[in-house]
Amino acid sequence: MAFETLKGAHFRLALTPDGWVRNLSVQFSPDGLIQSAAEDDNPEGFAVYDNPVVPGITDLHSHAFQYAMAGLSEVRRNPIDSFWSWRDIMYFFALTLSPEDLQAIAARLYLSLLKGGYTGIVEFHYVHNDLDGTPYARREELSLGIFEAAQATGLDLTHLPVFYAHSNFGGLTPTEGQRRFIQSLDGYAEMLDSLRAPAKAAGHTLGIAPHSLRAATPEEIAKLLELRDDLIPDSPVHIHVAEQVKEVEDALAWNGRRPVEQLFDIAPVDARWCLIHATHLDDREVGMIAKSGATVGLCPMTEANLGDGIFRATDYIAQGGVFGIGSDSNIATFAAQELQQLEYSQRLRDRQRNVLAAMDTPHVAANLWNRAAQGGARASGRPEQGLAVGGMASFVEITSPEPAAMLPVDPEAALDFHVFAGRGFHIGDVVVRGKKVISDGHHPLEEKIVTDYAVAMARVAERLSARKAT
Ligand SMILES: [Zn+2]
Numbered sequence: 001m002a003f004e005t006l007k008g009a010h011f012r013l014a015l016t017p018d019g020w021v022r023n024l025s026v027q028f029s030p031d032g033l034i035q036s037a038a039e040d041d042n043p044e045g046f047a048v049y050d051n052p053v054v055p056g057i058t059d060l061h062s063h064a065f066q067y068a069m070a071g072l073s074e075v076r077r078n079p080i081d082s083f084w085s086w087r088d089i090m091y092f093f094a095l096t097l098s099p100e101d102l103q104a105i106a107a108r109l110y111l112s113l114l115k116g117g118y119t120g121i122v123e124f125h126y127v128h129n130d131l132d133g134t135p136y137a138r139r140e141e142l143s144l145g146i147f148e149a150a151q152a153t154g155l156d157l158t159h160l161p162v163f164y165a166h167s168n169f170g171g172l173t174p175t176e177g178q179r180r181f182i183q184s185l186d187g188y189a190e191m192l193d194s195l196r197a198p199a200k201a202a203g204h205t206l207g208i209a210p211h212s213l214r215a216a217t218p219e220e221i222a223k224l225l226e227l228r229d230d231l232i233p234d235s236p237v238h239i240h241v242a243e244q245v246k247e248v249e250d251a252l253a254w255n256g257r258r259p260v261e262q263l264f265d266i267a268p269v270d271a272r273w274c275l276i277h278a279t280h281l282d283d284r285e286v287g288m289i290a291k292s293g294a295t296v297g298l299c300p301m302t303e304a305n306l307g308d309g310i311f312r313a314t315d316y317i318a319q320g321g322v323f324g325i326g327s328d329s330n331i332a333t334f335a336a337q338e339l340q341q342l343e344y345s346q347r348l349r350d351r352q353r354n355v356l357a358a359m360d361t362p363h364v365a366a367n368l369w370n371r372a373a374q375g376g377a378r379a380s381g382r383p384e385q386g387l388a389v390g391g392m393a394s395f396v397e398i399t400s401p402e403p404a405a406m407l408p409v410d411p412e413a414a415l416d417f418h419v420f421a422g423r424g425f426h427i428g429d430v431v432v433r434g435k436k437v438i439s440d441g442h443h444p445l446e447e448k449i450v451t452d453y454a455v456a457m458a459r460v461a462e463r464l465s466a467r468k469a470t
Contacts, residue, residue: 001445003154003435006393010042013411014395015054015366017374017386020412028393032433037389049397051428052414054369055387056119056394057335058156058376061238061276061297061326063124064106064146068457069093070331083244083306090329091177094127096463099136102127103145104456107449109330110153114443117335119394119432121155122326122380124209124238124276126162126181128191133179139191144198151202152445154437156394158380159199160209160238163188163216163224169254171217181211185223192231205381207236213251213259218266225267236272236381238297239263242285243277243308260285269294274379276326279309286312290321295379299328300341310345314355317371324375336419339368343420363412365419397428399441 008027013020016037025042029035042048073089097105106123113121123146129135138144143161150157164181167174174182183191192208199206208228210216216224228235242248242259251259260281263269271293278289278296289296298311306329316323325338332338343364346355354364361367370386377385377392385392398418400406406417417423430438437443 001152001154003437003444004439006047006431006434006436008044008046009053009395009431010046010048011053011387012048012050013052014387015052015369015415016388017370017391018388019361019366024387026387026393028434032393032435033383034387034389034391034393037387049429051400052398052411053387053395054117054398054415055373055385055391056396056430056432057117057369057373058120058122058158058324058380058382058385059113059118059327059335060122060274060295060324060376060379061124061299061328062109062121062330063126063328064109064149064330065094065097065102065127066090066328067109067112067330068101068105068460070329083308084246086306088177092467093464094180095131095177096460096467097127098459099141099145101456101460102142103149104452106146106149107152108453109333110149110155111443111446111449112333113327114153114155114430114432114438115427115441116333117396117427118327119156119392119396119430120158120376120380120382121150122158122160122207122236122238122274124160124162126164126211128161128183129180131180133182135187138194139187140194143191143195147198147202147204150204152449153443154432154435156380156382156432158205158207158236158382159195160207160236161188161191161195162209162211163220164211165220166215166217168214169250185220188224189227189231192227196231205235206232207238207381208232209238212240212247213262214247218262221267234272234381236274236379238274238276238379240276241278242280243303245280245309248280258282258285260288264288264292271378272381274324277303277308277311279303279311281312283315286315286321287319290316290319293322295375296321296323297326297379298323298338298342299326300338300345301332302328304341304345305329305331310349311342313342313346314350317356322375322378323371324379325372335369335372339365339372339419343368363416365415366412368419369415393434394432396430399426399428401426
């Protein structure tokens, strides 16, 4: 898709790493970075943004296919429903999708994410095999569909093919329901190798992702890290860890070590790593992650939806910990919702207000937004993000749903309104790496993407009811 390329922009009010700045002109390099920034009266005549502008956030954790099952698991079917009963529904759903369905779902999701304040995505992709569990003729078939979806929508993609081999700690045999996810190390290596050329041609970043310590053994994780050094050195490494209490209990039962302890025992966790969820941590683990420079990938809406627990954000940030946000199961597609939920989880636990602000950034929304933008960039293997020299030319215009939606006393409170007032989910233009992909709330391929998705959903509904009937 050919999008309009901007040489620069002039912002009346922009959120920079140093806070809000008025009358900021930024010039973009051909590779989509900010190469100069100055407070001036727009001598170059760049496109002018009168509404507040904030840096785009990279959604650092998504399983695209789950977007289509949102709303289907909110019915109690057991005396106690949990993450594990939700997972059974998710497996059933994953066993229904064709490559065309998956691509249509990913494109529809990515369109929503662009309109939700995100300019990048890290796709944690674990559906690899055909319905019966055999690899496709091209092992990377489903990954290539994700590439197509990212290219059509203009969302900046970091793609993580996931290694998934076991059903629990100790290398247990996978279940029948996991057959579309399972790969051998050799199969994985072949797929990663095949993805390199198309990723490079399209400007996507590749990384690796052992699914979890449940699904990959320490020996396999060591091999995956060697493979990464050979094929895609210095690229991101993501892993699910300590999302559920049961996972911590299973880890302890297996070798007497908690999941995060186990991870630090077996791997050189550093700033290239992203630990997804890390919900259940003891004091020592909070310090270990914060000190390592790794990013914690928080998915507050999904974690709330699945009843995971509350991340220790105040302790972690106090120790200098880096975090970003992910949409994970894609029940929510607005960055603002994720940040709101993150702050509210801490408020409910601590019975305080404005918890995740900083002394130099008292506005909670601005503090969370900037931190999430920077953490997302780090976790996706991109340059540091922020509206300043060296940052990505990726930004989002916040518009008002109506002329006086917010009491017009403090323009800098627009982001607070957007994140906390619930009436403010309005995005105007979205620019990704210097390319305008959303113009005044509209994407050029919007109608086609929505129609393709509807066609795919009709197919999926038919297949689901046929399977339920058997
Ligand atoms: Zn996940």
